[in-house]
Amino acid sequence: MKVNFCDLQKQYNLLKTKIDSGINKVLEHGIFIDGPEIKQLEETLAGYLGVKEAITVSSGTDALYLSLLALEIKPEDFVITTPFTFIATAQVIALLRATPIFVDIEADTFNISPEKIEEFLKSPKDPISKKRISLDKIKAIIPVDLFGQCADYDQINSIAKKFNLTVIEDGAQSLGAQYKNKKALNLGDIGCTSFYPAKPLGCFGDGGAIFTNDKPLADKLRCLKNHGQEAKYSHKLLGINGRLDTIQAAILLAKWDAFINQEIALRDQIASCYIKGLQELEDKGYIVLPKIKPGNKSVWAQFSLRILNNLRDEFKDYLHSQGVPSAIHYPLPLHQQKSLAYLQYKAQDFPIAEEISKEIISLPLHPYLEKDEISYVINKIKEFFRLNVK
Numbered sequence: 155m156k157v158n159f160c161d162l163q164k165q166y167n168l169l170k171t172k173i174d175s176g177i178n179k180v181l182e183h184g185i186f187i188d189g190p191e192i193k194q195l196e197e198t199l200a201g202y203l204g205v206k207e208a209i210t211v212s213s214g215t216d217a218l219y220l221s222l223l224a225l226e227i228k229p230e231d232f233v234i235t236t237p238f239t240f241i242a243t244a245q246v247i248a249l250l251r252a253t254p255i256f257v258d259i260e261a262d263t264f265n266i267s268p269e270k271i272e273e274f275l276k277s278p279k280d281p282i283s284k285k286r287i288s289l290d291k292i293k294a295i296i297p298v299d300l301f302g303q304c305a306d307y308d309q310i311n312s313i314a315k316k317f318n319l320t321v322i323e324d325g326a327q328s329l330g331a332q333y334k335n336k337k338a339l340n341l342g343d344i345g346c347t348s349f350y351p352a353k354p355l356g357c358f359g360d361g362g363a364i365f366t367n368d369k370p371l372a373d374k375l376r377c378l379k380n381h382g383q384e385a386k387y388s389h390k391l392l393g394i395n396g397r398l399d400t401i402q403a404a405i406l407l408a409k410w411d412a413f414i415n416q417e418i419a420l421r422d423q424i425a426s427c428y429i430k431g432l433q434e435l436e437d438k439g440y441i442v443l444p445k446i447k448p449g450n451k452s453v454w455a456q457f458s459l460r461i462l463n464n465l466r467d468e469f470k471d472y473l474h475s476q477g478v479p480s481a482i483h484y485p486l487p488l489h490q491q492k493s494l495a496y497l498q499y500k501a502q503d504f505p506i507a508e509e510i511s512k513e514i515i516s517l518p519l520h521p522y523l524e525k526d527e528i529s530y531v532i533n534k535i536k537e538f539f540r541l542n543v544k
């Protein structure tokens with residue numbers, strides 16, 4: 155059997171009529187930039203999240219970048235984030251010449267640890283100069299809702315309030331998730347998501363969105379994503395071209411009902427099947443299954459488990475040889491990436507992120523994975539441990 159990690163073809167075949175007609179409408183009206191589908195999508199997203207303002211943008215990365223631009227983050231500023239995420243989260247801070255400050259994660263959820271944020275803020279040091287940072291230079295926290303599970307916003311928001319920090323939720327993986335009956339992406343001051351094809355809700359190219367309840371901030375973001383333009387060829391701010399294409403908005407609108415009414419629940423059912431099927435391997439001490447905190451509802455952007463006893467790479471090779479693809483999110487924490495080496499962090503600075511990055515692996519998970527495919531993956535995993543553990 156050959157299983158797909160993520161099956162966009164199958165989804166397209168199921169939703170073909172709706173998607174094709176959505177795209178065709180755009181081809182017919184010809185308003186490829188800022189067409190009516192953009193406003194329609196923004197209203198749909200804002201209505202679902204219960205947030206006042208939704209601003210579509212060109213990618214999840216640009217959503218984060220524009221948020222920092224809107225906050226006027228300067229080179230002497232510091233922004234706190236997690237070392238265990240996709241590079242974009244920290245890259246945008248560094249691109250503005252501000253300094254990313256990493257804080258280690260929780261071992262069970264893989265999300266940034268609020269306790270460790272507080273600990274850092276008790277005696278904040280610049281990773282490069284090792285000098286004490288004055289608190290007014292620490293401007294924001296970017297928690298990431300990793301693999302579709304929200305970070306601990308009650309704790310994070312209360313720390314942010316105490317230290318006057320803006321919370322930018324990196325919800326690139328969490329559209330459709332919930333935290334204590336509140337929707338992901340409406341949990342901090344600003345929420346940023348991505349419509350990259352493989353995310354829970356993906357378009358057919360790059361795309362993203364920013365959410366906030368702050369109207370003046372939303373107006374600024376709309377201006378910044380359009381070259382800082384207030385009227386045609388009159389530019390009051392330094393901005394970028396960060397707009398979403400109308401065609402991508404039409405595709406997202408065509409996928410919306412299936413995402414909200416079916417796919418979120420299907421992802422959760424598949425994750426439950428994996429957990430049920432693999433529980434005995436956790437009980438034997440071979441693996442650690444993903445842990446969802448009480449009050450959280452993950453959207454399962456990834457089903458990522460830990461393979462213990464240094465077997466992760468062999469495990470991956472074995473699954474591959476049996477037609478089961480997998481992926482490693484992420485093999486190297488950000489403080490160990492070459493592009494961020496100038497920050498002078500060293501090995502063992504964030505021991506949990508470092509350990510998890512050696513053990514983590516993501517299994518195939520998409521809403522259209524069939525029962526027999528799930529069973530096949532589970533059986534192949536069990537077979538691996540039968541063959542490799544005495």
Ligand SMILES: *Cc1c(COP(=O)(O)O)cnc(C)c1O
Binds near residue numbers: 239361
């Ligand atoms: C995918 C992702 C991004 C970037 O989104 P793009 O749309 O690919 O630019 C940022 N942060 C996280 C956590 C992501 O998973």
